[in-house]
C-alpha cells in the first residue's frame with residue numbers, strides 16, 4: 001500500500017511550523033514536536049539527493065533515540081527538554097566527561113540536534129537575506145563553519161563540505177521548499193526564524209545552566 005505520508009508533496013512551511021508547537025506556555029520545549037520538526041527536515045533533505053544520506057542517517061539515528069525514550073517506560077520524564085535534563089541528571093543517566101555507561105543519553109543526543117538547529121538558523125537567515133545570485137553551497141558552508149563544524153572532526157568536515165557542493169542552486173532550492181514565490185519564501189522564513197531562534201535559545205539556556213554544552 002502506498003505510504004501517503006511519504007509521498008505527499010510537503011511544504012517546508014509545515015515543517016518549520018512544527019517548531020512553533022515546541023514551546024509550552026511557560027517556555028518549556030516539547031520533545032515530541034522537536035523530534036517531529038527534525039523528521040520533517042530530514043525528509044526535506046532526503047528529497048535533495050542521496051549525497052546527503054550520510055547526514056540524514058545520523059540525524060535519523062538521533063531522532064529515533066529520542067523518540068524511543070519518549071515512547072519508552074520512562075517516557076513521562078521525556079515530555080520536555082527541561083524535564084529530560086532534570087530526570088537524567090537526577091538519575092545519573094548522563095555521561096558527563098566521557099562516553100561510558102550511557103552513550104546514548106537523551107541529553108547528549110539532543111545536544112547534537114541542538115547544535116544542528118543553530119546551523120539551520122544561520123543557514124535560513126542567510127537564505128532569507130540572500131540575493132538571486134547567492135550560492136546555496138556558500139551560505140550552507142558559512143553557516144556550518146560558524147556552528148556545527150566546531151564540533152566535528154576533520155573527516156566529517158571534509159565530507160560535509162563536499163556534500164554542500166551538490167546543493168541545488170537558490171531558484172531550485174526555493175522551488176523544492178514548495179512555499180510559493182521567492183517573495184513568499186522570504187516572508188515565510190521571516191516568520192519561522194524567530195520561532196526557531198526561541199527554541200534554540202531556550203534549549204541553550206537549559207544546557208548552559210546545567211553545564212551540559214560539552215557532553216561527550
Ligand SMILES: CCCCCCCCCCCCC/C=C/[C@@H](O)[C@H](COP(=O)(O)O)NC(=O)CCCCCCCCCCCCCCC
Pocket residue numbers: 012041042044045048052054055058059112113115116119140144148156160167177216
Ligand atoms: C540541506 C543541506 C543539508 C546540510 C546539512 C548541514 C549539516 C551537516 C552535518 C554533517 C553531519 C555529518 C554526519 C555525522 C555526524 C556526527 O558525527 C555528529 C556527531 O554525532 P556523535 O557525537 O554521535 O558522533 N552528528 C551531528 O553533529 C548531528 C548532525 C545532524 C545533522 C542534521 C542536519 C539536518 C539538515 C536538515 C536540512 C534541512 C534544510 C532546510 C533548509 C531550508
